[in-house]
Amino acid sequence: MDLSQYLEIFIEESKEHLQAVNDHLLVLEKNPGDLSIVNEIFRSAHTLKGMSATMGYEDLASLTHQMENVLDGIRNEKLTVTPEVMDVVFQSVDDLEAMVHSIADGGDGKRNVKEVVEKLIAIEKGEKIGKSRSTKPLAQLNLEVTSTPQIHSQDYDEFELTVLQQSKEQGYESYEVTVSLREDCLLKAARVFMVFGILEQVGEVIKSTPSVEILEEEKFDQTFTVTIVAKESSTAIQSKVMKVSEVESVTLQAIDFSTMGTPKKAIESIETETSFIQNVQIEEPIDGSPEKKEAASKGKSVGNKTIRVNIERLDVLMNLFEELVIDRGRLEQISGELKNSELQETVERMSRISGDLQNIILNMRMVPVDTVFNRFPRMVRQLARDLGKKIELVVVGAETELDRTVIDEIGDPLVHLLRNAIDHGVEMPDERKRNGKNEEGTVVLKAFHSGNHVFIEIEDDGGGISREKVLRKAISKGAVSEKIASTLSDKQVFELIMSSGFSTAETISDISGRGVGLDVVKNTIESLGGSISIDSVQGKGTTFSIQLPLTLSIISVMLIELGKEKFAIPLSSIIETAIIKKEDILNAHNQKVIDFRGRVVPLVYLSDVFEVPEVLEAGLFLSVIIVRKGDKMAGLVVDSFIGQQEVVLKTLGNYLTTVFAISGATILGDGQVALIVDCNALIR
CATH class of the missing domain: 2.40.50.180 (CheA-289, Domain 4)
Known part of the structure; x- marks a missing residue:
């Protein structure tokens, strides 16, 4: 079974699930008693494991499974959420992200995770959680294995019945596999395709209900039944099918030929049924409401639909439109020179249409800054732990949109500014307590539109910038003279810290102190056509404000x-x-x-x-x-x-x-x- 056509979907969904795990872990750390958060994390991890196993990335699936064991212990209240446990789980997520990025770059997704796996196992054993989830069969997760003959859900014609009976004589077992997908499953056709792929690996598919055509068109609710012949045990088949993402339950029923009724006369070809594997198409996600399902089955337009488009295609489209803009300008100039009314009317109409097209293309390239912001909470958490500080990161306006070219460049400058706020801005907990502040510092990352610009602000409630300290350093480095220093405004003094090689740090560390960072931030932002300003009140905090254009093209x-x-x-x-x-x-x-x-x-x-x-x-x-x-x-x-x-x-x-x-x-x-x-x- 060729799964390469689903690789891009797998990578995108894996990244989304890992980001969801990251976000929920940060919330869990602040609310360790909230088991609903653990369930959300477990659900994302379980889906990721199933997707990885289905796509053949066993290392990814195995590490996710080990992480699931710890999460399972937490949600069953056999383990408690401690900073040490969270560190190991975060480390697991880091490894999982690295493996997904490896796959995205064309690699095999393999990684040496022996150390983190040993830590995960040690957490299980050290906390004495009893029988770990790794020894628990997958059948206990909403699964039901049945070997007792029951009423069969499928009717068989003469040909199918003959195949089943001959398979029985040759030592094969015949099963009716009933699979239920989750209510929120979007790509039902893709999940069915993956289930068929697994069943074909373990045996031979004989029949499906509903038919393959109906499954391809997603004209079924959540459940379908497939009859297979195989030599593997029902439990083994069940476990493999359950690894498919968004499968809610799997039930296997052994076929009892003594209860079979009179077979139908019409003979259906097995090849027609299994042609689904070659011909399945992924359709757009459709809302699960009955009304919209009915509308979808009739070919009607339903709600808003989205598709993933490779950004390179948008770049090509943008380049072509840029040429059109140049030609539009040429036509407008020729029209103005010739003063032909019909030509002028046509050019004006073309200008209006191309203007609308321009807005559509530019909006297509707009990306929420959340794609950059969502990686910062983890970074802030780790940096705060390394420095022994307590810091809360508040993100505001993550839905604000910027052109992709700006988004690509703004990530590193924001990392520098956040590290600067955490290291230099927010004080140590004991110092904050002495100054009458809350032990936990706050860093606010805010984005908002204003006119044709986007503003990004990084604000901390730390100690602020010392004017005297900055001036002493600037004078000692020869950046300004003592005479000029006395005439500088506060903002002009604060801008000195963005000079090349300027740093007021007492010691050099892995985080800062080398005078490299803020000058790079300033140069990068100005190269994007933006600007950066600093406002600070000593003892109260500092705000870095970045102004960026909406688009650069x-x-x-x-x-x-x-x-x-x-x-x-x-x-x-x-x-x-x-x-x-x-x-x-x-x-x-x-x-x-x-x-x-x-x-x-x-x-x-x-x-x-x-x-x-x-x-x-x-x-x-x-x-x-x-x-x-x-x-x-x-x-x-x-x-x-x-x-x-x-x-x-x-x-x-x-x-x-x-x-x-x-x-x-x-x-x-x-x-x-x-x-x-x-x-x-x-x-x-």
Whole structure:
């Protein structure tokens, strides 16, 4: 039986079950007496074990089985939940995750788990839980083995009856195997396929009720019966079938030929019944309600359906649409030049449709930040135990969505910030107690939308950042002079900790103290077109706030001219555009500035930055674009404004990574290349 077609489903479901186990284990650790949580963990583990065994990954199934034994002891109140027990179970989950990742990378899923298995067995024996679950036959889990002849659930024709009787004479046993799937089973056809595969390995399938066609189309409730002939015992067959994920119960009934009635005359081919193994198709999950089952059987649309799509296909789709955006810009320009009403009408319609298509494609690429956040609770727990601290991680807004390209890059910076909050931010329990705080510190990880940006905040209720300590370190390293240090605001002081090689840690440890981390965080976030700011109150805590764009592929820009060159400035960085008189320009600290709504804003002449020769004669007025980076602003002086446009952001490649203040390029409608200005690099 070829199960390779189900490999991707197996990997995705395994990851989901392991994440569920992780989440529930963290809750169990805080509520050790809640057996309902243990049951949830056990259910996920049991499903994972069945899936692994069915797919042939015996090492994965065996380790999960050993972990089940400990969970079974806990839920039967033969074992108590202690930090030591939880550590071993978490270690088991880590190994299981490594094995699943190995399979996902094309490996065999094998791993040396001797140490953790010995620990799991020791937990069972050391706690004297009596007869462990590993010695308990699988038949005791909602199973029922029956050797006593009962009323048969299937009717047999002459051909089938002859096969059964001849098999009996040759020493084979005939069984009616009744399988019940769980009520919440989604991929019923796939589970039936797996059951048939196992039954074909142990014997020969003779008949099924309902028929194979009905099983393929999922037009049955939860139960089906298969008649097989085999030499293996009923208990062995039952145990193997029970390993299939989402199987609720398995009942085997030996066939008593003395009770057989008159067989039917119609002969059905066994090959037709077993053709299911070759022809089964996985259908989309359907809600289990009777109304929706009926609708599904009639081919009607039912509720919301989802399918898993390889992200590479979305990348290809996005690249094709990016080319379409470029051609759309070209058509709009040609239409404007020709001024043909029919052409303009067609182009406008195409622009509206492509705009809707763009929104759909961008939404398809949006991924909840939960895919990144869900790995942090385990990390925080382990780090807190290593440091001897008590820390509660609160996650808010995990459903907030970001583009996949941003999600891929944001994980490591968040890890650095969380480790920093736990190591440097939250104090030791005894110190917190002396300061009148709760012994358990709190770290809040929050995500939310605001305009065209997503904000991610990491807030702790620790000791905060010491302004004096940071300044002493900065002065000793020569980052700032004592004179300048006295003029810096708190936010400017806090930003010094994100300088390269800067650290206020007294000692170097495995966790921090080498001055590497926050500078990488800052560079990564700014490379994504985002920004990071720090707010801290000594003795109260610190908040790191990250601002990120929703997407990086297609952005809205303001096109401007410098001499004969065109540049694009992202609208996300622009506050407003303005025309100012040259006489309003002031000088402060050898820097040209303007008074913008009561704030002193420095001017940056882009023609000087990019060394563009001047073409226009200097007039009495300047065109200025006010941009911001966090709470800092600057006025970019340009020759003229062209207008707003949506463009495709293309990278400059590996050879041009060090170009100052340019984040990429785009192709305009007339075929010209416009460089995209990195406003963050221009604001110091």
